[in-house]
Amino acid sequence: MNKPVTIKDIARKFRCSPSTVSRALNNHPSINEDTRRNLQEYAQKVGYQRNQVSLNLLxxxxxxxxxxxxxxxxxxxxxxxxxxxxxxxxxxxxxxxxxxxxxxxxxxxxxxxxxxxxxxxxxxxxxxxxxxxxxxxxxxxxxxxxxxxxxxxxxxxxxxxxxxxxxDYHGAFAAVEHLISTGRKRIAHLKGPNGMAVTEQRFRGYTECLTKHGLPVEERLIINTNFKVESALEPTAQLLELDHRPDAIFGVNDQVAIGAMKVIREKGWRVPEDIAVVGFDNSPISAYISPSLTSVGRPxxxxxxxxxxxxxxxxxxxxxxxxxxxxxxxxxxxxxxxxxxx
Amino acid sequence: MNKPVTIKDIARKFRCSPSTVSRALNNHPSINEDTRRNLQEYAQKVGYQRNQVSLNLLxxxxxxxxxxxxxxxxxxxxxxxxxxxxxxxxxxxxxxxxxxxxxxxxxxxxxxxxxxxxxxxxxxxxxxxxxxxxxxxxxxxxxxxxxxxxxxxxxxxxxxxxxxxxxDYHGAFAAVEHLISTGRKRIAHLKGPNGMAVTEQRFRGYTECLTKHGLPVEERLIINTNFKVESALEPTAQLLELDHRPDAIFGVNDQVAIGAMKVIREKGWRVPEDIAVVGFDNSPISAYISPSLTSVGRPxxxxxxxxxxxxxxxxxxxxxxxxxxxxxxxxxxxxxxxxxxx
DNA sequence: CAAAAAATTTCAAACGTTTGCGAACCACTT
DNA sequence: AAGTGGTTCGCAAACGTTTGAAATTTTTTG
Structure with missing residues (x-):
């Protein structure tokens, strides 16, 4: 770790003032062509890099x-x-x-x-x-x-x-409305952590859409996750064991939706025939997993x-x-x- | 956008020198207790933030x-x-x-x-x-x-x-050896862009493993991708149309492997029964897609x-x-x- | 009360760079 | 000889902060 070469170093070497070096390196017009070239060549040779820190201060x-x-x-x-x-x-x-x-x-x-x-x-x-x-x-x-x-x-x-x-609100609303329009009546929601804006707005989209279409908002169908795929596993299993299992799951994001799909299939149900799944984020893989995942995209x-x-x-x-x-x-x-x- | 308050501003206000202010704010022992408190309180009040740029220079x-x-x-x-x-x-x-x-x-x-x-x-x-x-x-x-x-x-x-x-070399080697050990004999490789180190080392692991086990390295089974999931679609389709289709595909990364799986199933084949797939990266979702993806993890x-x-x-x-x-x-x-x- | 000691504060330089202003130098012109 | 004009360069200040040393003020001591 050598000390960086400064304009002063170069000036000393050439027995001129720092101002001259500065002007030469910045192609200021009032510098003699020869000195400019010499200074620039030397600066290049020794790897001079102007100190941006000092400039920021100035x-x-x-x-x-x-x-x-x-x-x-x-x-x-x-x-x-x-x-x-x-x-x-x-x-x-x-x-x-x-x-x-x-x-x-x-x-x-x-x-x-x-x-x-x-x-x-x-x-x-x-x-x-x-x-x-x-x-x-x-x-x-x-x-x-x-x-x-x-x-x-x-x-x-x-x-x-x-x-x-x-x-987020209208995105969630659209997702749930889509599920309803395809005939689903018991739509569960894998919610994010309580209190977060994304979580709550998507949740509001979910509940208000259900209400608008005359469907009940059932507490048992709403479970928290932490956005990570693992956090969807247990909640999904819970949902599937309900007397009256949901016919659709709306995940707070794609990770959660993917986790849900995994569990659904492990338990022997089919997606989307038995249970439809929708995610949120439209992450790149969502189009390529199987079955491809319906999702709300954020730009x-x-x-x-x-x-x-x-x-x-x-x-x-x-x-x-x-x-x-x-x-x-x-x-x-x-x-x-x-x-x-x- | 107000100008940030400086130590000089504070010094002027209190009719003292910048040094005093500096020492007061840094709890230097040789500063009178009262002045210290006054200066610190004032600095806090006006939202003084020491200028790190000047310190970096100093x-x-x-x-x-x-x-x-x-x-x-x-x-x-x-x-x-x-x-x-x-x-x-x-x-x-x-x-x-x-x-x-x-x-x-x-x-x-x-x-x-x-x-x-x-x-x-x-x-x-x-x-x-x-x-x-x-x-x-x-x-x-x-x-x-x-x-x-x-x-x-x-x-x-x-x-x-x-x-x-x-x-990367041994990771790829292990992946291919694993495929061979499960009975696969025609192992295709969705390679990365030519020339890149990751690409070539994984490729070398692939070829050398095949050679070690007496399997031929067939050019038709090696196709380039650009790491992205889309770039695996066409190549995979190509592989499936060969007279003698591969019974395994080793993808240069998980994205590519996921793309391959999608195409394989769309064409009516099963993973892993008809064609096994292995990826590289052990990305978080790889465990949760269906079927879960065998992959080489990088720490x-x-x-x-x-x-x-x-x-x-x-x-x-x-x-x-x-x-x-x-x-x-x-x-x-x-x-x-x-x-x-x- | 004077002198010494201690406490508190100020001065000045430094970090690296840019830039307005003026100085030095040269060549010409009148 | 003096002025003019042009070219090339140096001086000094500025940005905000820290810090050793010096200066000032206050307190203690004999």
Whole structure:
């Protein structure tokens, strides 16, 4: 680990001033052609890399923005990041990705770190713990700085921040309505962890759709999972042992739906003939498993892009107190084999 | 977007020097108890956040390290990142995650950016384009700086860098040997893109295992894919139309294997009775699809952890020219239903 | 009360770079 | 000889913070 070569080092070597070196390397016109060439060649030779840290300090800006997400280990989240990057990278911004693993402490820590690293904006997909606890003090300083803050996935009213969310409610509603339209009457729901926005909105879509169609909302048909495939196994087994077993299962996401399908078949039932299954996320494999999985798609990439645009609008905003922008993107039901009509 | 409050601002407000403020906020002992409390309270109130950028400049270190990966949209890569973070986060390091989408240009750009942002080490999983082109000039300056560089997944001999790789060869070998041991004799391979290390090593495991067991390596049974599930559809269809169809398919990864299974069943064959299928990655769903997928597991998290430890050793190394560390972790075959004996 | 000791605060430099302004130099022109 | 104009370069300040050493104030001591 050698010390990086600095402009001063080069200046000393050439017995000239740092200003000259700086100008030479930046192709400033008022530098003699020869000196410019010599300096540039030497800089190249010794592997000079301008110290961006010092520039960030000088300009009091960093051209970097923070992205805090609960996890990157799934299609949806990484699509969001891709979307943000697609818009902001061409403008010279660097993404600072932070993964909280759904932990409040990490989220809080990352916010502080990003703040003190002087990012120019923060994209935040609130962790489960944060959402559960309702603690938003870690965002106070973001507010004080009036730094562009854009909520992704989960909105929070306490701040004058932008947000891009998904219409989980109508997605769930459509999924359940589809099941009803194919003749299913006892539709179970493998719910996510209580209290989370995604969970509750999908749940509301589920219940309200049932109600609209005159079907009862049975508590026994609603069981919690934690989004992971394993967490669907036991609940599904439970559902199948009911006196009056469900004829359809709506999973809070694809993982859960896949877990449900596995158990259904292990117990000797058929999908979709005996029990239809619908998931949420339209993850890439959902089309390729067997039977292919009906699912509600979320436009992850588009979320990222919209969020990035909101950020850019913030920067342009001349009037300080613009009304924060809230965008709700539609989700889309994609019907496949796991829920074909009986 | 307000200007962040600086130590100078506070000093001006309290008619004292910046040094006093700095020491007060850092609980330096030689500061009067009252002034300390006053300053700290005020700093808290106005949301002062120390400017890490200036500190990085002052200390000529950043406590951040760069992680360059081709993609984050899969279990394996994100497990690696998790592993790195698990070791380095407790030590105060920040991860700077860069996603290249398998592009050389982006990789090169990110290396430069990380270098000029003065990261203290770089973890690099070389992009496909880089590997194909064999261009490693973008790493020259990393070499000149003698900055800790650890290759992940794909080693490259040109640099005195550490590396943590997976024993793809033996993993593939074991997978094919398993298929042979269950009586399969015509084993096809859905290969990755030519030239990539993972691809070729798994391919070598495949061919050498066949040869060892006296089975012919038939060109018609080897077709390229691009790792994605769609890219397996057409090739699999081709394989099934051969006069003498294969009785097993070894996919370069799980995605491809899942695509193959879909086509096999659509054409009316059974897995594993007619055709066995084996994948690579042991991705979480592989256990839960039907039939569950036999797969070779890669310990992503462990890779990250080992890589981080190599990095830490670099730092400790008193002798400059230590021999770079190369670790090869084993992969592990996990047998499931898709390849049960006939 | 003076002097010494202790407590508290300020000064100045440093990290690496950019940039407005002015200085030095040269060649020409009048 | 003096002015003009152009080219090329250096000086110094700035970004925000820390820190050793020096300066100031307060307290203790004889």
């Amino acid at each position: 300009n009091t800006k960093t051209a970097s923005i923070g992205v805090i997400v609960p996890t990157i280990n799934n299609y949806y989240e990484s699509a969001i990041i891709e979307g943000i990057d697609a818009v902001l990278h061409p403008l010279g911004y660097t993404l600072n990705i932070c993964v909280t693993n759904e932990r409040y402490l990490l989220e809080s820590e990352y916010v502080t770190k990003l703040l003190s690293n002087r990012v120019e904006g923060i994209f935040l997909s609130v962790s489960q713990e944060t959402y559960d606890s309702g603690h938003y003090e870690h965002l106070e300083n973001v507010g004080k700085r009036n730094l562009p803050l854009i909520f992704i996935d989960r909105d929070y009213e306490g701040f004058s921040a932008g947000s891009v969310t998904i219409d 992850g990439r588009q979320i990222g892009e919209e969020a990035a645009r909101i950020f850019l609008n913030y920067l342009d905003a001349t009037t300080k107190k613009d009304v924060p922008v809230h965008i709700v993107l539609p989700s889309e039901l994609i019907v496949r084999d796991s829920s074909r009509g009986i | 200390n000529t270190k950043t406590a951040s390290i760069g992680v360059i990966v081709p993609t984050i949209n899969n279990y394996y890569e994100s497990a690696i990142i998790e592993g790195i973070d698990a070791v380095l986060h407790p030590l105060g390091y920040t991860l700077n995650i860069c996603v290249t989408n398998e592009r050389y240009l982006l990789e090169s750009e990110y290396v430069t950016k990380l270098l000029s942002n003065r990261v203290e080490g770089i973890f690099l999983s070389v992009s496909q384009e880089t590997y194909d082109s064999g261009h490693y000039e973008h790493l020259e300056n990393v070499g000149k700086r003698n900055l800790p560089l650890i290759f992940i997944d794909r080693d490259y001999e040109g640099f005195s860098a550490g590396s943590v790789t997976i024993d 992503g998290r462990q890779i990250g952890e080992e890589a981080a430890r190599i990095f830490l050793n670099y730092l400790d190394a008193t002798t400059k020219k230590d021999v770079p560390v190369h670790i090869v972790l084993p992969s592990e075959l996990i047998v499931r239903d898709s390849s049960r004996g006939i």
